[in-house]
Amino acid sequence: MLSFTQADLAAMDKIYRLNLINSITGYKSANLMGTRSVTGTDNVAIFSSVTHLGSDPAMLGFVLRPTTVPRHTYQNLKTTGIFSVNHVHAGQIADAHHTSAKYPDHVSEFDQTRLTPETHEGWDIPFVKEAPVQLACRYLNEYAIKENGTLLVVASIEKIFLQKTLLMEDGWVRLDLGDVVTINGLDGYAKPTLLDRFAYARPKQ
C-alpha cells in the first residue's frame, strides 16, 4: 500500500492533489442540475455531490463552493427557489461534462451541448429530457461549512419523474436499467452493473 500524510498532500502539485482527493471518498452521484434565471436563460450544470438526506419528508443536499463553476446554478435557485436534478445516462457523459465549462450568464448550456431541455407543468425550470430520473426540488436552507467555506444546500424533493422500467415492485429504483452513470473523481464517468441486493440485515443468532 502507498501512503500519503497531510504533509505529503500539502507539498503536492495542486492538480495532482485535486485529482487524488476528489477520487478517494468513493463513487459519486452524477446529476445535471437545471435552473432558470429571472431573465429566462436556462442553465444546466453537472454536480457530483448530491446526497440523500431523508425520506419522510423527501430531502436531498448538495455541496458547493459559491465562488467556483456552478455559481449560476446557485444564483438562479436562490432567486427562484427551485431547481431540477436529472440523472446522467451513459450516452450523455461528454455533454454532461461539458456543462462545467464557464459560459457567461446569458449563454444556456443547452445550446452548447446535445442535452435537450424538457418542461413539466407547474415547474418553471428546465429538466433534461434524456434523463431517466428527474426531480423537481425546492430550496429549503443552506449551511455554511466554516471549516473550508463551502455551502451545504438542503432542498425538498417535491415531484419525481421516473422511467417506468426502472421502478421495482417494492419502490426500489434500479438505476442500471436506465444506464445511469457515477462519477470517479473530477472527470471520470463509470457505468455500474448491479451485483446483488440484500435483505434488511439482522444480527446472526
Added chain:
Amino acid sequence: MLSFTQADLAAMDKIYRLNLINSITGYKSANLMGTRSVTGTDNVAIFSSVTHLGSDPAMLGFVLRPTTVPRHTYQNLKTTGIFSVNHVHAGQIADAHHTSAKYPDHVSEFDQTRLTPETHEGWDIPFVKEAPVQLACRYLNEYAIKENGTLLVVASIEKIFLQKTLLMEDGWVRLDLGDVVTINGLDGYAKPTLLDRFAYARPKQ
C-alpha cells in the same frame, strides 16, 4: 414517465417510500467506517453518504441520523475523535451489508463477518484489510440539519492508504481497478466500469 407528487409520497407505505427516495438521488459511495470504543471494542459499519467536501485541506462529510443504526460509530468517533473510511470491493458486499445489523455495544462486526481489521501505526482505530482505499480521518465539526434532525459530520482526511495499482500518473485514483462498488438505494450494490475520462471543460469557441 411515471410521476409522484408529495401527496403520493406521503400516502406510500413506509418501506416503499424508503426504497424509492433512497434510490432517486443517484449512486452513492460505499464505505465501511471503522471506530474503536473507549473499552476497546472495534466497530465497523457501512455508510453510503460520504461526500467530498474539499481538497485543500482534504475534507469529507457524511450524514447520519443519530438515533438509527450507525450510532456506535458516532459515539466512538465523538469520544476518540478519529475513524477510518474504507472502500468496499465487490467481493465484500454481503459482509459489508451485514454490518448494518444492530449488534450490542460489546460485539465487534469484525467477529460477525469475514471482514478483517488492519492496524496502521499511530492510529488507534481499525481499518478494513481488504479495502483498496483506506482513509484515517479526524472529526472536526458537526452541523445539525434542522429540517429533518439529521447531522452532517465534517472531518479532515489525515492519512491516505492506497493500493498502488489504482493511482494514475496525475493523482487520479481509478476506482474500478480496485473493484470498488457503489450503492443503489438502501441495499443494492453495483460495480462500475470506467466509460471515459474528460479534460477540464472550456467553453466552445
